[in-house]
Amino acid sequence: MAETASGPVAPVLSLFREPAQFAPPPPGKRPIAVIGAGFSGTIAALHLLRQVPADQPVLLCERAAEFARGLAYATGDTEHLLNVRATNMSALADAPSHFADWLEKRAATSPHGQHATAAGLFASRGLYGQYLRSLLDSALRETAGHAQLRLMPDDAIAATALPAGGFALRFAGGTTLDVAGIVLAVGNIAPEENPSPRICANPWGAKAANPLTGDQPVLIVGTGLTMVDLVLSLRRRGFAGRIIALSRSGLLPHRHAPAPPWPTPVLTDDERQSVRRLMQRIRREVRAAAAQGIDWRAVIDSLRPLTAGIWGGLPAAERGRFLRHARRAWDVHRHRMAPPHADLIADMQRNGSLQIIAGRVTEIDSDGALAHVRYRPRGAATEQTLAVQRVILANGLGPIARTRDQLIAGLVASGLARVDSHGLGLEVTETLHVVGANGTPAERIWALGPIVRGMFWECTAVPDIRVQASHMAANVAAALRADAPRWNFVI
Numbered sequence: 034m035a036e037t038a039s040g041p042v043a044p045v046l047s048l049f050r051e052p053a054q055f056a057p058p059p060p061g062k063r064p065i066a067v068i069g070a071g072f073s074g075t076i077a078a079l080h081l082l083r084q085v086p087a088d089q090p091v092l093l094c095e096r097a098a099e100f101a102r103g104l105a106y107a108t109g110d111t112e113h114l115l116n117v118r119a120t121n122m123s124a125l126a127d128a129p130s131h132f133a134d135w136l137e138k139r140a141a142t143s144p145h146g147q148h149a150t151a152a153g154l155f156a157s158r159g160l161y162g163q164y165l166r167s168l169l170d171s172a173l174r175e176t177a178g179h180a181q182l183r184l185m186p187d188d189a190i191a192a193t194a195l196p197a198g199g200f201a202l203r204f205a206g207g208t209t210l211d212v213a214g215i216v217l218a219v220g221n222i223a224p225e226e227n228p229s230p231r232i233c234a235n236p237w238g239a240k241a242a243n244p245l246t247g248d249q250p251v252l253i254v255g256t257g258l259t260m261v262d263l264v265l266s267l268r269r270r271g272f273a274g275r276i277i278a279l280s281r282s283g284l285l286p287h288r289h290a291p292a293p294p295w296p297t298p299v300l301t302d303d304e305r306q307s308v309r310r311l312m313q314r315i316r317r318e319v320r321a322a323a324a325q326g327i328d329w330r331a332v333i334d335s336l337r338p339l340t341a342g343i344w345g346g347l348p349a350a351e352r353g354r355f356l357r358h359a360r361r362a363w364d365v366h367r368h369r370m371a372p373p374h375a376d377l378i379a380d381m382q383r384n385g386s387l388q389i390i391a392g393r394v395t396e397i398d399s400d401g402a403l404a405h406v407r408y409r410p411r412g413a414a415t416e417q418t419l420a421v422q423r424v425i426l427a428n429g430l431g432p433i434a435r436t437r438d439q440l441i442a443g444l445v446a447s448g449l450a451r452v453d454s455h456g457l458g459l460e461v462t463e464t465l466h467v468v469g470a471n472g473t474p475a476e477r478i479w480a481l482g483p484i485v486r487g488m489f490w491e492c493t494a495v496p497d498i499r500v501q502a503s504h505m506a507a508n509v510a511a512a513l514r515a516d517a518p519r520w521n522f523v524i
Contacts, residue, residue, distance in 0.1 A: 070095035073482030214477035283391025288375030457487030
């Protein structure tokens with residue numbers, strides 16, 4: 034179980050709770066700054082500690098109140114489950130059972146948040162946050178004598194290139210630090226909140242958790258995994274009214290189920306160049322698996338090692354075709370519900386307390402006591418209107434060009450970074466170097482995780498990000514002197 038700030042790590046952490054108390058690194062040894070301390074940033078910092086010289090400071094920066102949490106794992110609801118089996122959730126690629134072993138040790142004293150199913154063990158997101166915090170605490174203890182890992186509880190808002198190399202990194206609290214390099218690991222950037230009291234643009238913001246009355250329905254725009262978590266949260270907070278979930282496809286994520294492994298297919302060049310031919314091949318694989326009594330899920334899972342390469346090899350026009358026509362079908366098969374969640378959602382659909390609609394929102398009038406939402410049902414010629422007490426937008430991440438994150442927006446505006454061709458995130462090279470406006474890699478700026486999804490597609494889940502983190506750390510280490518001693522501890 035993760036130690037708290039009142040335990041052995043308190044003296045280390047207390048140095049970093051206020052920006053004014055932060056001790057800058059010694060002259061001549063500037064830190065590598067990791068921006069964001071959710072999963073992406075935490076695991077990036079841990080991998081850096083394992084690969085950079087032992088005297089190289091690593092600065093982990095986080096704007097939120099807690100490190101090693103982020104949007105995904107900050108929930109205190111033990112019923113918010115990971116949508117990946119515990120056996121696939123190790124933070125360390127070279128120790129695949131690390132998280133499962135951690136859970137087994139913890140279960141002896143506190144089994145809460147663990148759900149054993151026929152499809153495997155699923156843990157709560159909050160429990161996974163504790164796991165990440167325990168890794169961070171371990172690293173703090175191991176490097177405390179050298180203060181190699183430093184925590185900066187402040188919002189990095191601007192970076193200016195220095196003439197001699199590196200960057201001046203400015204924080205919202207007024208501190209400016211010179212850093213040797215920057216790793217952007219901000220995860221999923223939360224959308225800006227809507228000013229209307231009836232519309233919640235951030236599904237995990239404080240407004241979405243405000244009390245509700247019991248006599249008017251709630252509308253959730255989106256029918257993916259975020260919608261599932263929201264529905265369960267609403268019910269757990271006592272809302273017994275009708276919930277309506279609306280998306281263009283009306284498709285729900287499938288549920289996890291037991292499936293033996295299926296061999297990764299060897300794709301032809303033609304299949305790698307065409308979304309249509311690729312989907313045809315996947316269907317053939319599914320039929321071949323079914324003929325052997327093997328579930329389609331095994332086929333989808335077998336594609337994980339190929340996904341980034343397939344995406345990167347598709348022509349730009351084919352990637353656009355996938356985003357327009359096949360993205361949602363892929364998502365509901367690839368990103369599945371934990372069985373306990375699937376059971377609850379199915380029960381609510383059967384009793385009518387949860388209604389799923391396929392359609393497109395055309396207008397939201399949020400003046401007055403209710404929000405009036407106009408939408409066009411899929412295949413219909415006329416629009417319909419819903420009157421609801423709250424609209425929660427849970428339809429995925431918007432174009433990164435609209436972000437109000439000051440650091441990201443500033444890097445793009447200054448030409449140190451540029452948005453990828455599909456507007457999904459920042460453009461990076463295969464070595465995860467951020468690409469500048471002139472098309473060349475920006476020296477000593479790296480990025481990983483959801484913010485580079487436009488380049489790698491599957492980079493939002495733990496198994497994908499941990500590989501990126503290891504790859505990034507190796508590239509950062511290569512940019513630093515290679516003859517210094519390194520830490521060799523096991524996290």
